[in-house]
Amino acid sequence: MSSSSTSPSGPEPSSQLSRYPLARRVLLSGAAAAATAVPLGSGLIQPAAAAGVPTAASGRTPPAPRGAGSVSGAPHLPAGFRDTFTSRYVDANGIRQHVVIGGDGPPLLLVHGWPQTWYAWRLIMPTLAKHFTVIAADQRGIGLSSKPADGYDSGTLADDLVALMDALGHQRFALYGTDVGFPIAYALAADHRERVARLVVSEAILPGVGNPLPLLVDPGRNERLWHIQFNRTAEVNERLVKGREDIYFGNEFHVAAAKPLPRYAVDYYIRMLRSDPHALRGSFGWYRALDVTIPQNEQRMTNRLTLPVLAIGGEFNTRDGIGITMKMTADDVQTLILPGSGHWVAEESPTELLAALAQFLAPYRRGA
Numbered sequence: 001m002s003s004s005s006t007s008p009s010g011p012e013p014s015s016q017l018s019r020y021p022l023a024r025r026v027l028l029s030g031a032a033a034a035a036t037a038v039p040l041g042s043g044l045i046q047p048a049a050a051a052g053v054p055t056a057a058s059g060r061t062p063p064a065p066r067g068a069g070s071v072s073g074a075p076h077l078p079a080g081f082r083d084t085f086t087s088r089y090v091d092a093n094g095i096r097q098h099v100v101i102g103g104d105g106p107p108l109l110l111v112h113g114w115p116q117t118w119y120a121w122r123l124i125m126p127t128l129a130k131h132f133t134v135i136a137a138d139q140r141g142i143g144l145s146s147k148p149a150d151g152y153d154s155g156t157l158a159d160d161l162v163a164l165m166d167a168l169g170h171q172r173f174a175l176y177g178t179d180v181g182f183p184i185a186y187a188l189a190a191d192h193r194e195r196v197a198r199l200v201v202s203e204a205i206l207p208g209v210g211n212p213l214p215l216l217v218d219p220g221r222n223e224r225l226w227h228i229q230f231n232r233t234a235e236v237n238e239r240l241v242k243g244r245e246d247i248y249f250g251n252e253f254h255v256a257a258a259k260p261l262p263r264y265a266v267d268y269y270i271r272m273l274r275s276d277p278h279a280l281r282g283s284f285g286w287y288r289a290l291d292v293t294i295p296q297n298e299q300r301m302t303n304r305l306t307l308p309v310l311a312i313g314g315e316f317n318t319r320d321g322i323g324i325t326m327k328m329t330a331d332d333v334q335t336l337i338l339p340g341s342g343h344w345v346a347e348e349s350p351t352e353l354l355a356a357l358a359q360f361l362a363p364y365r366r367g368a
Helices: 013-019 154-168 181-191 219-232 236-241 245-255 263-274 279-288 290-300 321-326 350-365
Strands: 038-040 043-047 085-092 095-103 107-111 133-137 173-178 196-202 305-314 330-338
Touching (some): 095 154, 107 181, 133 154, 154 181, 173 350, 181 196, 181 290, 181 305, 196 321, 219 245, 219 279, 236 245, 236 279, 305 321, 330 350
Parallel strands (some): 107 133, 305 330
Antiparallel strands (some): 043 085
16 A cells, blocks of 8 residues: 655455445545464464474464465575575464564564565565564465455454464564554554554555545545555455456556566566465455544554654655654654655665664664
8 A cells, every 4th residue: 555645756245345334435544645383372383394283273284385475485585585584374363374584683573565465575684684583474364374354454453463473472572564564563553562662664544543535636646546445345346456466456566666666576466466366355455444444543543652663754655744644643753754765665775774774773672
């Protein structure tokens, strides 16, 4: 999900209508413009190297993560990536979550955006792994994680990640969410305050916070924002996009970028969205659940965040809009505009992003 505060430069469909009765609402609040399983906490960890270990629920031996969605099958990874990072399955909060883990140091949880997977973080993960235990998860409905029919409101998605971190044995951690990962990370920090040491957010709206986003905007922003209403529809989006994933998602990656993403990366994301009969439903799930998320955020706003927050916007997309939004909900907010970047900050400006993260996370790394 992308948004812009300035003009650009450079399960069954029938059940969705009853689940989200306001799914056609046209106003949306937004930004100012290892070879064995190890049971820990409430989950069951499945290391990538394992041939399969019985799950708590079924007693069967599930396969390890494999194929294009896993570390072993993902294309064009940085040199040495597979020496540091592995894919695992973790059964937590009633679903199976795919997670990529590596590095050494205090835990840092990365929450990707739409329509991406853990792969969105690949360019910054090796450097972060020198100082942190990096955990990059596929959200519910995305990539190799389970794709149930419901549970896509930000509160439930945040609970998924808390259960994941419980299973991995991490009680307190730093957290970075981008795009739809931003409202999920905000929900996690607001609903589980004792768990998050520092929060980084970038490049999205925060539904229910700030002024409503109008239906009619200038042509540039319309190119970047029309997908929000389209993704919320109960069934026609899946019918229109199925078989045309390259057109729809390819356009989304194009219009939100100041620096075009590599063709291989866009093709990879599209391939993942074609890889499972429920992948489209899962990708639209967060948007369809906005009528649940919005009142959640309105309630969260009544208890402001006190932890340190870094709010990042790309120069050619949200700019300082993320910081303006977060200052409505949090007391200690730093705002950063990444020069030359569009929406996909971790892929367009990885070096600049890493520098910002290193500075902001330094106190956490030192144990402050």
